[in-house]
Amino acid sequence: MNGFILSTERIDDEVAAEQLINLVGDKIEITDVIQKEKITKPDLPFDLTTLQRECNKYFGYSAKQTLDYAQSLYEKKLITCQEQTADAY
Numbered sequence: 001m002n003g004f005i006l007s008t009e010r011i012d013d014e015v016a017a018e019q020l021i022n023l024v025g026d027k028i029e030i031t032d033v034i035q036k037e038k039i040t041k042p043d044l045p046f047d048l049t050t051l052q053r054e055c056n057k058y059f060g061y062s063a064k065q066t067l068d069y070a071q072s073l074y075e076k077k078l079i080t081c082q083e084q085t086a087d088a089y
Contacts, residue, residue, distance in 0.1 A: 045082060 011017045046054065048067070055066040073079045 011020065048070075051070065052061075052063040052066045055061040055069075056063070061069070070079065074081060
């Protein structure tokens with residue numbers, strides 16, 4: 001296995017992972033590690049409809065419950081709201 005380079009952060013395919021284990025054997029030697037900083041953009045904020053849909057999907061909340069909880073959090077200054085625009089981000 002001289003010269004084998006693993007150039008991924010993650011192996012999601014179980015078959016590929018098993019093949020790699022079989023190729024490597026019992027011992028491996030790590031000779032070099034390259035670390036890179038990865039910058040990712042944050043997710044866009046929810047619009048009300050998407051927030052209600054996601055809260056229903058994950059928590060079983062009704063649209064009214066979601067609106068009530070969001071209003072309560074807003075009044076406690078725990079969440080903020082963007083100004084309404086006609087644009088969808």
